[in-house]
Amino acid sequence: MHAAVLRYVDHVARHGSIRKAADALSVASSAVNRQILRLEDEMGVQLFERGRRGVRPTAAGELLLRHVRETQNEFKRTSAEIASLGGTVSGDVRIISLESLLVRFLPEVVQEMSARHPKLSFTVLSVHPSEIGEALRSGDNDFGVLFVDNRHRGVDVIAEFPTAVGALMRPDHPLAARKSLTLTECVSHPVMMLQDRWLLDAIMATEFADSGARFVPRIVSNSIEFMRQTIKSGLGIGFFTPIGFIDEIRRGELVHVPLAEPGLAQSRIGILVPRYRRLSPPARLMINHISERLRAFGDLLAAPRRPPERRRSAARANGR
Numbered sequence: 001m002h003a004a005v006l007r008y009v010d011h012v013a014r015h016g017s018i019r020k021a022a023d024a025l026s027v028a029s030s031a032v033n034r035q036i037l038r039l040e041d042e043m044g045v046q047l048f049e050r051g052r053r054g055v056r057p058t059a060a061g062e063l064l065l066r067h068v069r070e071t072q073n074e075f076k077r078t079s080a081e082i083a084s085l086g087g088t089v090s091g092d093v094r095i096i097s098l099e100s101l102l103v104r105f106l107p108e109v110v111q112e113m114s115a116r117h118p119k120l121s122f123t124v125l126s127v128h129p130s131e132i133g134e135a136l137r138s139g140d141n142d143f144g145v146l147f148v149d150n151r152h153r154g155v156d157v158i159a160e161f162p163t164a165v166g167a168l169m170r171p172d173h174p175l176a177a178r179k180s181l182t183l184t185e186c187v188s189h190p191v192m193m194l195q196d197r198w199l200l201d202a203i204m205a206t207e208f209a210d211s212g213a214r215f216v217p218r219i220v221s222n223s224i225e226f227m228r229q230t231i232k233s234g235l236g237i238g239f240f241t242p243i244g245f246i247d248e249i250r251r252g253e254l255v256h257v258p259l260a261e262p263g264l265a266q267s268r269i270g271i272l273v274p275r276y277r278r279l280s281p282p283a284r285l286m287i288n289h290i291s292e293r294l295r296a297f298g299d300l301l302a303a304p305r306r307p308p309e310r311r312r313s314a315a316r317a318n319g320r
Contacts, residue, residue, distance in 0.1 A: 005039055006068045008032050009047070013065050016054040069139045077280040090119035091282045096127045096135050096144040098269070099224050100244025106145070109293055113286060120282055136274045142283040145290060148270040158287065160270035161294045163241045164258040170234050176255040183259060184213045190236035192219035192227060241267065243297065269294065 011021035012032065022029035040047050047061035057065055076091060097106055102124060110122050127135045127144075133152050135141055148160050167181050175181060175189065193215065218236045221227055224244055231238045232253060239259070248254040258264075271287055273279065279287070 005035050006071060008035050009039070009061075009064060010068050010072065012036065012048065012055060013057050013061070016056060018055060066139070073139050074278075077278060081281055088119060089117040089282055089285065091280055092121045092123060093280075093282045093286045094123040094125075094141040095286070096125050096132065096141050096146070098146055098244075099126045100240060101145055101269075102126050103224050104244050104246065105293070105297065106290075109286075109290055113289055117282070117285070136272060139274065139277075142273070142277075142279060143287060144272040146270065146272055148268040148272070152272065154275045155272045156275050157270040158273055159291045159294070160268045161297075163243060163267050163269050165239060165241055165264035165267050166256045166258040168231055168238045168240050168242075168245060168254055168256050169236075170232065171252060171255050173234075173237070173255070175237070175257060178257050180258050180260045183215075183261060186237055187213040187215060190218040191215055192221070192230060192236040192238050193217040194220075194222060194224075194227065194239075241269070243269070246297070 007025065008021065011024055012018055015021045015024060018033050018036070019029045022032045025032065036048065043060070043064075045060040046058050047064060048055040049058055079091065095106070106124055110124065113120060114122075123141075125135075125141075132144065132146060132149075133155070136144055136152070137154050143158075148157055167175065167186055169176055173189075175186070219227075219230055221230075224240075227238050227240075228245065228248070230236070232248065240256075242249055242256040245254055245256065249256050271290060273287075
């Protein structure tokens with residue numbers, strides 16, 4: 001099967017349109033369509049369902065698409081291994097990640113790896129939790145840096161690091177001096193929630209069934225940066241791991257109080273790899289570097305936190 005046809009099949013499936021795939025490939029749409037029709041004739045099956053809203057793979061098309069992507073990824077890995085024989089590390093590393101890691105943690109990791117290996121390129125994407133399993137199984141991505149979740153199938157956790165989902169707030173908040181909190185204890189204060197709250201939903205349902213409490217968020221958003229600014233402005237409590245807010249926490253601008261619920265207090269961030277995937281040398285290097293940085297980050301989190309700003313100010317006012 002000619003390599004061009006594999007690319008056509010892949011692009012048509014990704015774009016859901018022969019015309020859009022042709023535009024992305026910079027070829028005539030008639031040429032793409034002709035190649036797809038010829039391939040369907042050779043295989044004796046229809047590979048795409050064609051409709052007014054575009055095209056989508058049939059069951060046979062999905063099987064072929066899996067082969068196409070495995071072939072393309074295997075070629076990239078082999079090319080990277082050949083390059084590494086001469087001492088050069090090159091190729092593309094594809095990562096899916098939690099948004100909080102994309103905001104503060106991974107930019108520094110990518111910067112460090114780019115300085116060490118200038119011929120590396122990176123694709124780093126945030127993925128909705130409902131799409132994580134497929135994003136890992138698809139073969140499009142080398143690995144994910146995500147919450148460890150037993151619901152993911154066909155995935156191996158090759159490294160993991162403890163973290164804790166907690167209540168994030170300003171240091172002058174009434175709950176800021178607490179060592180831990182329950183979700184029920186937060187209900188009487190204004191709260192803000194990520195639109196996607198998959199980690200909290202099941203735990204809230206269990207706890208609130210016992211306590212009778214209920215969250216009515218003041219603010220709902222799908223943006224970590226928006227939430228950062230609104231929490232700093234004192235509009236309410238947010239619920240996050242500390243990793244995306246470490247700078248503000250270390251500067252004493254925000255306080256992270258761990259939540260007591262076991263499913264939140266014992267969360268884990270892991271490096272998740274599709275099972276049976278052969279990692280390229282660049283992907284292995286990146287995984288090792290992320291592992292080192294996450295361990296260092298864990299040590300940073302374990303350091304004593306600053307007392308809330310209002311408590312330090314009161315101590316100074318009293319001459320202590």
